[in-house]
Amino acid sequence: xxxxxxxxxxxxxxxxxxxxxxxxxxxxxxxxxxxxxxxxxxxxxxxxxxxxxxxxxxxxxxxxxxxxxxxxxxxxxxxxxxxxxxxxxxxxxxxxxxxxxxxxxxxxxxxxxxxxxxxxxxxxxxxxxxxxxxxxxxxxxxxxxxxxxxxxxxxxxxxxxxxxxxxxxxxxxxxxxxxxxxxxxxxxxxxxxxxxxxxxxxxxxxxxxxxxxxxxxxxxxxxxxxxxxxxxxxxxxxxxxxxxxxxxxxxxxxxxxxxxxxxxxxxxxxxxxxxxxxxxxxxxxxxxxxxxxxxxxxxxxxxxxxxxxxxxxxxxx
Amino acid sequence: xxxxxxxxxxxxxxxxxxxxxxxxxxxxxxxxxxxxxxxxxxxxxxxxxxxxxxxxxxxxxxxxxxxxxxxxxxxxxxxxxxxxxxxxxxxxxxxxxxxxxxxxxxxxxxxxxxxxxxxxxxxxxxxxxxxxxxxxxxxxxxxxxxxxxxxxxxxxxxxxxxxxxxxxxxxxxxxxxxxxxxxxxxxxxxxxxxxxxxxxxxxxxxxxxxxxxxxxxxxxxxxxxxxxxxxxxxxxxxxxxxxxxxxxxxxxxxxxxxxxxxxxxxxxxxxxxxx
Numbered sequence: 001x002x003x004x005x006x007x008x009x010x011x012x013x014x015x016x017x018x019x020x021x022x023x024x025x026x027x028x029x030x031x032x033x034x035x036x037x038x039x040x041x042x043x044x045x046x047x048x049x050x051x052x053x054x055x056x057x058x059x060x061x062x063x064x065x066x067x068x069x070x071x072x073x074x075x076x077x078x079x080x081x082x083x084x085x086x087x088x089x090x091x092x093x094x095x096x097x098x099x100x101x102x103x104x105x106x107x108x109x110x111x112x113x114x115x116x117x118x119x120x121x122x123x124x125x126x127x128x129x130x131x132x133x134x135x136x137x138x139x140x141x142x143x144x145x146x147x148x149x150x151x152x153x154x155x156x157x158x159x160x161x162x163x164x165x166x167x168x169x170x171x172x173x174x175x176x177x178x179x180x181x182x183x184x185x186x187x188x189x190x191x192x193x194x195x196x197x198x199x200x201x202x203x204x205x206x207x208x209x210x211x212x213x214x215x216x217x218x219x220x221x222x223x224x225x226x227x228x229x230x231x232x233x234x235x236x237x238x239x240x241x242x243x244x245x246x247x248x249x250x251x252x253x254x255x256x257x258x259x260x261x262x263x264x265x266x267x268x269x270x271x272x273x274x275x276x277x278x279x280x281x282x283x284x285x286x287x288x289x290x291x292x293x294x295x296x297x298x299x300x301x302x303x304x305x306x307x308x309x310x311x312x313x314x315x316x317x
Numbered sequence: 318x319x320x321x322x323x324x325x326x327x328x329x330x331x332x333x334x335x336x337x338x339x340x341x342x343x344x345x346x347x348x349x350x351x352x353x354x355x356x357x358x359x360x361x362x363x364x365x366x367x368x369x370x371x372x373x374x375x376x377x378x379x380x381x382x383x384x385x386x387x388x389x390x391x392x393x394x395x396x397x398x399x400x401x402x403x404x405x406x407x408x409x410x411x412x413x414x415x416x417x418x419x420x421x422x423x424x425x426x427x428x429x430x431x432x433x434x435x436x437x438x439x440x441x442x443x444x445x446x447x448x449x450x451x452x453x454x455x456x457x458x459x460x461x462x463x464x465x466x467x468x469x470x471x472x473x474x475x476x477x478x479x480x481x482x483x484x485x486x487x488x489x490x491x492x493x494x495x496x497x498x499x500x501x502x503x504x505x506x507x508x509x510x511x512x513x514x515x516x517x518x519x520x521x522x523x524x525x526x527x528x529x530x531x532x533x534x535x536x537x538x539x540x541x542x543x544x545x546x547x548x549x550x551x552x553x554x555x556x557x558x559x560x561x562x563x564x565x566x567x568x569x570x571x572x573x574x575x576x577x578x579x580x581x582x583x584x585x586x587x588x589x590x591x592x
Contacts, residue, residue, distance in 0.1 A: 043449075045480065046476070046479070048479075050473035050476055051476035051480055054439055054473065055445055055480065056446060057446060058444060058447040058449070059446040059450045061431070061432070061446075062450035064450060081436055082439060082473070085434075085435070085436055086442075090425060090432070
């Protein structure tokens with residue numbers, strides 16, 4: 001997704017002199033082409049995320065569209081107050097980009113994981129939170145954010161789901177995409193873990209369970225209508241995210257569904273309970289923490305079967 | 318107009334800022350009066366003539382930008398803006414009160430305010446961004462940023478200092494209100510900043526020092542920016558916290574204390590007696 005983002009941004013920057021890209025000294029090799037083509041629209045702020053974010057605000061208040069770029073939690077949590085007070089309160093057109101959502105940089109260690117970022121960014125007023133699930137969504141989100149006024153957070157994942165878009169399909173910030181249609185259960189995912197979720201749906205279909213798979217590429221504003229419809233039309237809601245269980249997609253979905261009076265038949269959240277302290281690749285860590293396709297499919301199936309048992313027992317009584 | 322005549326006008330403006338701020342903090346119960354008084358002369362010199370701003374066009378592209386990074390001195394900035402005609406002076410007495418636009422720390426919801434501040438260590442980065450933008454656009458306006466000495470404890474301030482020097486932002490001017498007293502203790506007892514001017518110079522800024530209540534010195538220095546072409550300018554203004562009211566001067570107490578009752582009356586008498 002990182003390369004998709006840089007390529008897309010480069011394509012647009014050629015005709016948009018107001019775009020600026022600021023990095024906090026990350027992107028070795030990746031940004032070379034952008035730097036060569038647009039030297040006046042690029043800035044390396046150094047390893048100084050607070051200053052990078054303040055600078056971005058000053059530039060945005062003067063009419064620029066500014067992308068701040070870094071890795072993991074560095075461009076968000078490290079400079080959270082600058083994002084809150086400077087970017088969000090002033091509704092500045094600063095688009096914060098992280099490469100390495102979730103445990104993308106798995107073996108590097110917990111310091112480089114972004115696993116609370118969605119919850120934290122979602123809590124900020126005026127902030128739009130986007131977490132694409134595949135390359136197409138990453139490209140479309142990049143385009144969309146340029147013309148979206150005000151602050152936004154773009155969480156890019158190293159992993160990406162296989163292409164899911166249909167010919168002619170339009171991407172819209174804040175609009176959930178239905179990437180599989182089904183009625184027994186809804187699997188709603190955000191980020192590259194959409195790939196595991198689709199695979200889980202395929203495994204469940206083999207067991208006779210049809211799944212509606214939703215790509216929740218925009219966590220804020222959340223498409224409450226699509227979630228509520230899924231809750232009413234399918235047997236239960238399952239959320240999948242490579243993120244803390246506190247305050248991410250699962251939390252947002254629970255809030256939205258209860259607010260809408262659309263409590264699901266059952267509700268299951270897949271995510272992280274604590275820091276990842278195991279060393280391993282993103283794929284490996286997903287298995288360890290039970291958020292890979294097999295773990296998801298197994299747990300959903302067990303839940304459905306336990307419900308069937310309860311339903312049968314009730315009928316016997 | 319020579320410096321001396323201009324100095325007398327801005328001295329009178331500084332005194333009006335102090336009186337407004339005293340009445341505002343008394344009426345609304347807001348604090349930080351000592352921090353307002355220490356920078357009232359700097360604000361008066363800026364809004365009395367140094368800053369190219371127009372109350373009729375507060376968002377004009379060619380205006381000088383001003384960032385009050387020590388946002389707790391909001392009452393002083395509001396008073397300066399009202400005196401300069403950005404909004405009616407009568408509005409000042411709503412400060413800190415229910416339904417007012419005048420929050421205790423500076424709010425950009427008011428005409429003439431370029432940045433909301435309050436949490437320390439934010440302003441210089443944003444000001445540097447504004448200065449960088451001006452240079453990208455070949456604009457000739459300047460960006461002034463007023464900092465407290467205490468906020469130089471913040472690492473982000475030094476990130477901005479290094480950035481501005483590296484990028485030779487000579488359209489950026491930092492003024493430090495060096496009153497040597499921070500929130501709850503003297504600077505020297507918390508994190509010693511001395512040798513302070515040398516620190517800025519060592520980081521690549523062109524530094525001048527001035528007596529921060531001497532209008533002629535302030536006008537002279539701020540009229541001469543950039544001090545060195547190709548370098549950002551820093552004016553270390555040696556000030557007295559609580560300046561202008563004898564019993565408030567150089568006390569930690571009057572950082573937070575609200576002027577009320579006999580203390581308010583006594584302070585008003587002292588300020589009104591000044592020319």
